[in-house]
Amino acid sequence: MEVSKLPDLPNTEPPLCKENEYFTPAATSAPIVSSLKAQLRKDLWSEDPSGLAYFLHSAKGNPKNLIEHYITSPGDISLLPWNEALQIIDKFGTNTAKLHLIFAAHTMRQEQPWVNEFNLKISDLIEEIAWNNNDYPKYEKIKTIAQHAFALDCITVQATWVEGRHRKGGLMASVEVSRMWNVRVHLVGQQNLHGKVEQPEEGIxxxxxxxxxxxxxxxxxxxxxxxxxxxxxxxxxxxxxxxYRDDLALRLGLHLTVESRFHISGTYKVQTLLEALLPKTFIDEALNNFDKARKLTNRWNHALKVLSELKRAFQIEFDPGTYPEVLRPDSKSRKPRGYFKQLLAAKITIHPPAPIPELLAAKTQPKLVKPKNISSSKKKTNKSAGKAIAVTGTQIKNARKVKGWSQGQLAGFLGVSQNLVSLIERDKRSINKKLRTKIGKLLEI
Known part of the structure; x- marks a missing residue:
């Protein structure tokens, strides 16, 4: 991630929701689901045999469909060992998850998101996430969101995925190791003697x-x-x-946002949801400790109340056969012995605010926003970007410099080493059809 002073602000994306609108399309594909989980469940990261930090997600319907995430250093695709990666993983949480879904929503507006890029003004993001309190000065908020963006820049994704395994000729949607988000941050403000912007007035x-x-x-x-x-x-x-005040409610809302695309019924066991949101040790401890059971139950009930009391409320239904009145959020009755086990087994149906469930059921597809300021000649280039065309190392080098990318950045986008990019640019290494196609898409040559 690049951080620098930007004298002239570029055009930025409009707000996700216009006036009187309260929802927006957002990418919720398997890589989005898994990387969101990787941020909410930091405890599930582990060290692989080679010493790298990795996160593994498998599809519920087909365990052979796998998404893997690793942590990389900014500027290149070098994967970080466990101890170094933990410094990035520790930054994950509900704040990065919010920004993650904001990125996913803006991605829906791009006609070719693997080629197009978009600019977001940090002051707009502060308003969008309602960070309105005055506990922190604006420049601290700008720097904090910049750090969240930095953390998202460090997540890679690799997918082994075949959609439709029960149908003849499933669709292959696998992805080689590459970044989830390629991020640059520009801070605007007065530079100190060392050329750093310590109190930014704005950020892009x-x-x-x-x-x-x-x-x-x-x-x-x-x-x-x-x-x-x-x-x-x-x-x-x-x-x-x-x-901070409603952490579990936010976790639940974020989780349901991505789950609702494929979990149409919206019916879950309470334990299933809690295990998706919190470390399993929290639940195990609550099963063996009355005070911790009470605290976790109160957190759960508060989360349900927050979602049900939003301006556009989530629709919550309690299963009468498994979720008795005494366990529900508004109950003042004394809970029976062993109630926490009963709560974990209880079933609840939660749907996003209307009309989102209806739109999902109808599979309504939003209109795409065409990239701005693209000349007809450039559009023509984009159409052929995916084709394998012969290019020289000099052409690749020049196109990379036009983009303002280093060799390491291009290597990261391609999922290869910086050394390979160097060899290709010096015409000392041939490239296969698949890599030529990637280069064509990225550099538009």
Whole structure:
């Protein structure tokens, strides 16, 4: 992630929701789901045999469908060992998860998200997430959100995925190791003697979605049955939930946002939801400690009340056979012995605010926003960007410099080493058809 002073602010994206709108389409494909979980469940990261930090997510319906995440250093694709990666993983949480879904929503507005990039003004993001308290000066908020963006820049994704395994000829949507989000941050303000902006007046986050979008958020590819186009809807009120006072409610809202695309019924066991949101040790301790059971039950009940009392409320129904009145949030009755086990087994149905469930059921597809300021000649180039065309190392080098990327950054986008990029640019290494296609898409040559 690059941090620098920016004298002239570029054009930035408009707010996600216009006046009188309260939800927006957002990418909710498998890489989005897994990387959201990787942020909310930091305890599930582990060290692989080679000493790297990794997060593994498998599809519920097909365990052979796998998403893997690693942590990389900014500027290149070098994967970080466990101890170094932990410094990044520790930054994950509900705040990065909010920004993650904001990126996912803006990605839906791009016609070719694996090629296009967009700019977000940090002051707009502060308003969007309702960070309105005066406990922190504006420049601290700007720097904090910049750090959240930095953390998201460090997540890579690798997918082994075949959609439709029960049908003949499942659709291959696998993705090689690449970044989830390619992020640059520009801070605007007075520089100190060392050239750093310590109290920024504004910040711009430039995002180019990763190559996973070519497989999982590709409308044209989906129509040609060569890729997936998976999306759901993000309710604006979710972004405004206080991550400190209402942590579990925010976790639940974020989780349901991405789950609602494929979990149409909205019916869960309470234990299933809690295990998706919190370390399993929290639940195990509550099963063996009355005080911890009481505290976790209160947190759960508070989370349900927060979602049900939003301006556009989530729709919550308690299963009368498994979720008795005494366990529900508004009950004042004394809870029976062993109530926490009963609560874990209880079933609850939670739907996002209307009309999101109806839109998901109807599989309504939003209109894409065409990239701005693209000349007809550039559009023509984009159409052929995916084709394998012969290019020289000098052409690649020049196109990379036009983009303002280092060799390490291009290597990260391609999922290869910086040394390989150097060899290619000096015409000392040939490239296969697949890599030529990637280079064509990225550099538009």
């Amino acid at each position: 986050i430039t995002v180019r979605p990763g190559l996973w979008t070519s497989s999982f958020l590709n409308k044209a590819g989906c129509e040609a049955r060569k890729a997936l186009y998976q999306f759901g809807y993000l309710a604006q009120d979710i972004l405004k939930i206080d991550p």
